[in-house]
Amino acid sequence: MKFKFTIILFLTAILLLFSCAEKTIPDPPLLTDKWITVYDSDAKGITQTWYKEFPSTNFLGSTWDDWQMPNARYRWHKQRFKVGELDSTSHYYLSCNTIASPSLIWLNGTLLDQVNYTQSYAIDISSSLVKNDYNELVIRNEYADDSFGIHELKIKKNLDDTCLIEKKMDYNSMPLYHEYQSYVNNLIIYEAFPRHFSGGNFTAIQNMTSRLNQLGINMIWLMPIHPIGQSHKVGSLGSPYAVRDYFTTNFRYGSMTKFSSLRSMLHRNHIKLMLDAPISTSAVDHSWVRDYPNYYMKDEQGNMIQPAGYKNKDVFAFDMSNPSLIRKIESYLDFWLEQGVDAFRLNGSKNINADIFQEFRDHFTDEGQDPFLLSDGSQADHLLFGLDAVSGDALYKAFRDISDGKADARLIGATLAEEIKAYPQNSKIVHYEENHETPRAMRSMGIDEHHLALFTIFTAPGIPMIYCGEELNNPPKMSLYSKTDINWYNIHWPTYNLISKLSKFRKESSILTHGDLHQIADTKAIGGFSRRYRNETWFVLMNYSNIEQSYQIDVKTTVFSDGVSGVVENGKVKLKAKGYCVVK
Template sequence: MIHHRARRGVLAVLLGLAALAVTAHAANPYQPVPYVQFQHPEWSQDATIYQINTRQFTAEGSFRAAEKELPRLKKLGVGILWLMPIHPIGEKNRKGPLGSPYAVRDYRAVNPELGTLADLKHFVDRAHALGMHVILDWVGNHTSWDNVLRTTHPEWYDNDAKGQPRPTPWYDWDDIIDLDYSQPALRKYMTESMAYWVRDVGVDGYRVDAAGLVPQDFWDNASRELRVIKPVFMLAEWESRDMHAKAFDATYSWSWFDAMKNLAEGRADATSLHAYYAWNDKFYPREAYRLLGTSNHDKNSWEGTEFDIFGPATDSTIVFSFVSAGIPMLYNGQEAGNRKRLAFFERDPIVWQPSPYADLYRRLIALKKHNRALWNGAAGGRMEQVKNSDEKKIFSFVRAQGSQKVFAVFNFSAQPVHASFKDGPQIGTWRDFTTNATVRVDSATTFDLAPWSYKLFTQ
C-alpha cells in the first residue's frame, strides 16, 4: 500500500508532466500532443479477459468455490479476471428471486450470497499468486431503489419534479434508479469507493457498466486517482474514442459484434468489415484496446449463446476475435462449449464438461502471448490487408511486430472458395496454426476453404 504522501507525490509528477505537455504545445502549436495521456499496465499488453458470473460459475456460486477454479484458468492462459458485481443486491422492485447484480445496494460491501470480504480478498490474493489480475464490475450510473445512499443522500439522485427518483428513461430498468453526477459530493464518494477496493482489497481495476451514461470528466478524474494507487486496467462498457484519452484502457466493440452477426446471418459480405477496420485503424488511437468477444452475460442471457448467434460461423468468429486488432475476452463456460442461456435473476450454474473448445481457447491464448504481432493496442501489429481473389467472401490480412507475424485467411461465407492472392506481406515461409506444418506462400499460392473456415499461419 502506497503512503498517502507518496500518492500525492506521484499525482504531482503526473500533473506536472501534463502541464509540461500543455506548455510545450502552447510554445509550438504544431507539435503533436499524444492523444492517450496514460500508460497501460504492462501486464495488460498480451492479456485475454475472462468474465466470471460468480452466481453461475460453480455449483456453490461463491468466491471460495470460484477460487478452486483459478489453477484451471491459469492453465487456460487468461490474464485478467472480470468479476461481475460483487455488491449486495437491492430488494425493493427486485427482478426475479435473486435480483440483478447490477442493482447495487451498497458500494462498500460484499454480497453475502457470494461470500465475505475475507473470501473476496483471498480470491484476489490467490489470483495474484498465480500471475493473474482481477477487475470488478462497477455500476456507477444507477443504484437499487433501496441503496444506502437513498437514506443518507437522497439529493444525489436524478429526481423528477416531485422529488421522486427515476430509472434511466426508455429502458426496462425499473429495478434501478439513476444518480445525479452534477453533485460534487457524489463524485467524491464514488471515487473514494472505487479507490477502497483497489487500495484495501487489492483489485486491479474495473469494468464499468454503462460507462457513457456517466459524465466523461468523472471517469477522467477517477481513473487518474486510481492510477496513483497502482497501475489499474479500466474497461468501459461503451464504444467511444474519447474514453481512451485519459480514462479507459479498453472500450467495447459492439459494432464489431454486430458486423460479425450480420455476416453469419448472410445479411452482409466480408467487405462490410472494411469500414470497421478502417475506423479502428485511423479514428481510434493506436494505444486503444477494443474489446472483441463472441459472448458475455448480456448476450448469453438475452440473445443466446455464441452458437445461437453465429451458427456455423462460430469457430471462425472466435479465432477472428483473437487474431484481429483488439483485446479478446471469453465468458465463463465458453471453454466448455456451453450451449445454455444462463438465467439472469436466479441460480442457474454452468454445466461443466470436457470440450474441444478448451483446447482451442488455450492454443489461441498461448499464440497471443507468444506472438507479439497479436498483442493489444500499440504493442501489437497493425492489420495490413492482403488482396485476394474474392473480397466479398474472403477476409485476409497480415499483422507484424518485428520479426513476428501472423497471416490470417477467413472464408466468411456459406460457400466453398478457391482463393488466390496478390503480392503482399504474406509472401514467405509460415507455420500452419492447425497442423503445425511448414508452408511456403508465394504469388502462386492458392487455398481451398470450406464454408466458414479459416487458415492461420505464424512466423
C-alpha cells in the same frame, strides 16, 4: 471665479459618469488577435490539463505567428473574453479561417473539437458559452509537415448552413490521457458471473483457476459481487447491477474472507482481478437514498428517477454532476483496491460525461494507484479522459451481420481498419463474440463461425475476451435475474483447445500484441487483414464460405492454422470450408 469652479465640477461629474459606466459588451463577443502563448516542447500540456489551468506567462502572440521553437511539437494559446447577455433565439459559432495543422479547441475547460487542415470551419458553441461572465478559449496547435496555426478566429451568430462543415472528430490524432501499464498488451480476459458457477460462490470460481490457466486467461472480470437490492427486485434473485451496499460482498457469494482467498489464488496463478463496478446507479433501497438524496437524479416533482430508457424499477440514477457523489464513488473504488483488486469495468460509463473519468484517473494518480479501467461503452473520448480500454461493439456487430447473411467476409478487415482510424493511436479495444448481454455464439452462429470469430479476436489488435462458459458444449444463456443450471464438466474440447492454443500463440507473438493492422485484398468468401511489426508481416486469413477456397499471396510459411488450411506452395494458400490460418 465661482462660475468657473461650477463648470469644472460639472465637467468632472460628466467624466466620472462616463468612466464608471459599464462598457457595452458586443454581441456576438469579440476575440482579439492577441493570445497568451506557451510552447509545449515536452508534450505535457494534456496530462497537466493546461486547457483548465493555463501556465503563467507574459508572452503574447497570435495563432498565426511564426513557430519560434522548432523542437516543440505543440503550441498553446489562451484568450479570456467577456460575454454579456446572450440572444436565446440565436446560435453562436466559433468560426475558423484557414486551419493549417491539427488543432484541439477547448471552451471553458471542455473539449469542443479536433480540427485539421481546412480552409474554413465553424462549430456551434451556444451551449458552452457562459453569459454575463468571462469565458476562456484554449487552443493547442501542432507543428506538422512544416505547417501550423489558425489564421483567424471569430465568434459569429447564425451562420448560413453552407458555412458549416459536417465533420467527424479525428480521434486518431489525439493523445491518450493515460499510458496504460505494459501488461495490458498481453491481456486475455474471462468474464465470470459468480452466480452461475457450480456452487454459485467465490470458492467455485477459485476451484476453476486451473481451467483459467489452461485457457490462457490472465484477467478475470467478475460481474458485480455486492448485495442486491430487494425492493422492486427483478426475477428470483435480482440484477447484480442493483447494488444495495458497495463496500461488501453478496452473502450468497461468500464473505470478504472468501473473496480474499479467491483473490490470493488468482494472483498466485498470475491472473489479475477486475470488478464490475456499477457507478451510475444504486438499488432503490440503498441507504444512500435515505441518507444522501442529493446523490440522485430527480424529475420536476422532486422524485428520484431511473436511468433514461431503463425499463425496470430496481435502481435510481445517480446525479454524476454532484462532487460529493464523485468523492464517494472514488472511496468505493479505493476500498476495493485496498482488497487487492487490479481493475474495474465501470458499468454505466457509456452514459457519463467523460470529464469524470479524468477526475478518477487523477485521483488514482495522486494516491499512487494505477488500476486498469474499462468502459462499458465504445466512445473514443473515454480514452482521452483516463480510461484504458473500451468495448469493441463494432466487431461484434460485424460477426453478427456476416452470420445473419447481411454482409460478407470483407466486413471483418474493413471494420478493424475503421476501428483503428476511429480511436487514438495505441488504443485498447476489448473484442468479443459474446458477453452477458448477447446470445450465445455457439448456439446462434454455429461452431464453425464461432471459431472464426475466436480466431479473429485473438489475431486482431486489442484485447480478446471470453465469456463465462464459452468453452462448454452448447452452453445456455445465463439469466441476469436468476440462477441458470450449467454442467461445467460438459466441455466442448475443440473450442476449449482452440482458445488455449490461440492464447499461447498470441502471448508468444509480439506482432499480434504490438503490430499494426492493414487491410488486404480480401474477397466475399475470404476475409482478413495483415499485421506488421518491425520488419515482419503476417497475413490473417479466414474462409467464411462452405467450400474450400484458394488465395494468391506472396507467402511461404504457415504460422498458425486450423490443422488443414495454409500455404500449399509459394504464393498460394488453401483454406478449407470455414477454415483459417496465419501465413507469412
